[in-house]
Amino acid sequence: MQGLLAAPLLARSITRAPAATAGPVSERPKRRARPGEPGWPSAAQWDELRHQTGGRLSEVHSPLDACRDAADGAACHDVFRELKNPYFIGDDLGLTQTTGWADAWTFRPSVYAVAAATTADVVAAVNFARAHNLRLVVKGGGHSYLGRSNAPDSLLIWTRRMNAIVLHDAFIPEGCAGQQQPHHAVSVGPGAIWGHTYDKVTTGGGRYVQGGGCLTVGVAGLVQAGGFGSFSKQFGTAACHLLEAEIVTADGAVRIANACTNPDLFWGLKGGGGGSLGVVTRLTLKTHDLPAVVGGVHATIQATSDPAFRRLVGQFIALYAERLCNPQWGEIVTLRPGRRLDIRMSFHGLDQRTAGDIWRPFFDEALAGMPDDFAFVSAPSIRSGPARHA
Ligand SMILES: Cc1cc2nc3c(=O)[nH]c(=O)nc-3n(C[C@H](O)[C@H](O)[C@H](O)COP(=O)(O)OP(=O)(O)OC[C@H]3O[C@@H](n4cnc5c(N)ncnc54)[C@H](O)[C@@H]3O)c2cc1C
Incomplete structure (x- = not known):
């Protein structure tokens, strides 16, 4: 993103001459050109980039604009329904998967985007941004937690269509x-x-x-x-x-x-x-x-008191240290409010029976033997199958 144009670019490894001219970095203003300011490209210059990229330059509009215009309107309602679908978000150049962090950053779409289809489109956009001293951002999957694939007043290179x-x-x-x-x-x-x-x-x-x-x-x-x-x-x-x-x-x-x-x-x-x-x-x-077999262990357990919850966590950590902290196991165990332990672990290279033997002492003896202390919010599920169908 911003660092892209400021980076020294590994001068030692340059393989061919720059494709467009601009003054030495040290002579150019540090602040990027913003819409309405001197130096912001004219409509004719944007048209030139549109032509160079086979018509794949467009202005960016966020679907969320519908909510600014009419928060209770049908259009806004439709957008919020679609926002539950990560593929919808990924397919819209005006959206990202993360919309910001409180008091840290807020999602703001770019002004223009090149929906790149070829490497030549990317070259044209990079050269244009450098020549006009623009903020430049790149977005692929749009999952940057830190908002690095969006910046206000910028030109966006959107790579979604280059997906071979x-x-x-x-x-x-x-x-x-x-x-x-x-x-x-x-x-x-x-x-x-x-x-x-x-x-x-x-x-x-x-x-x-x-x-x-x-x-x-x-x-x-x-x-x-x-x-x-x-x-x-x-x-x-x-x-x-x-x-x-x-x-x-x-x-x-x-x-x-x-x-x-x-x-x-x-x-x-x-x-x-x-x-x-x-x-x-x-x-x-x-x-x-490919590993022959992959599988998963899922369960959610709730403790009825704080001491019971501490015991539950202690028992899980003992199991983890002894049997699960190795290359065959991965994924997530979460401690949730309400004294809940949420288990979502994956394994490979073990059959279902062996995986079950590893967990049985924890589920059967440690928990089922103390029904006053623990309840299964979702019962243990241990499943495996051919990795190719995972
Ligand atoms: C729901 C969710 C689940 C996640 N799960 C995992 C996980 O399981 N494991 C894990 O390791 N991480 C995970 N992450 C973090 C994720 O890997 C990073 O946020 C990653 O940078 C996102 O890449 P992206 O292309 O989707 O996002 P984008 O926002 O499109 O890009 C992320 C960064 O890479 C840059 N970038 C994108 N494409 C290019 C390109 N072609 N050339 C140069 N720069 C580019 C962008 O400018 C930005 O700085 C997760 C994030 C989310 C939101």
Whole structure:
């Protein structure tokens, strides 16, 4: 986002000359041009960008504007109903999954957006923003908790439509021939989300790719943030699976980054934060053999008193330390108001019976034997099945 245009851009790794001209960074004003101020592009200049991007530039309007006009109106009611659907949010360039934090930031859409379909669209938008000293933001899955994919008075590069997903049996990063063995891998566009990627890699291809738990998070945003998922204790972070990226840096150059080509840039992309180093236009991630079986353990337990709740938490932590703190287990256990322990854990590489044996002492002996102290709000469920259908 803002750092994108200010970053020194790894001058050592520049592979070709900048595609558009602008004065040296030090000579340009620090404040970006805002609508109505001198330097804000004219209508004709915006038209030029629209032409360069095949008509994919548009003004951004938030669907929430309907609520500012008439909070009780049908249009506003419809928007709020749709906001429960994360796919609706992701498909609208004027929305994000997180609308702000109290007293920290508030969601404000950009003024214009390029709904990029090609790397050339991204190059045109980056060059335009640099030439006119504009705020520039990039949005993929739109799940930035910190609001980094939106900024008022900015130009947005929206990558949602660049969502191709391609599997490889023998991928060798560019320039790495003779230095790396071929990898099983998947290449994704910057607009791909994890749900579609899992579907292609696991359901379709019978392989495992490390991502996160939320199906509508963007692959590009999660990988650049590090990325932790259900089975990261086994496979590591999503970022450590990055084999190669194509990226448009702030000078408008299209670069390949991998362990052999632009390795500094590659290193920075593996967790250095979305938008810090440029706009990623393709990522290639290593895939693994799929575990044969995956499963889940779900239960919600309520304690009837504070001492009983402390005992419940203590018993769970003892079980966790002894049997669950290992690469086969992942996901979340939450302590909720009302003395509730909410268990939503996943496992792989264990059959249902073995998983049941691990939990039985906790569920049967520790809890069911003390009905005055604990109640199951939702009964324990331990299920497993072929990973390919997960
Ligand atoms: C409901 C929810 C569940 C989550 N679950 C998990 C989880 O299980 N594991 C986990 O590790 N994290 C999780 N996260 C955090 C998530 O991984 C990060 O917020 C991530 O950065 C979101 O990526 P995005 O593309 O969806 O979001 P965006 O808001 O689109 O982007 C996030 C950041 O990356 C930048 N960016 C996006 N695309 C590009 C691109 N092509 N090139 C350069 N920069 C780009 C944006 O400018 C922004 O700075 C979750 C977040 C939410 C809201």
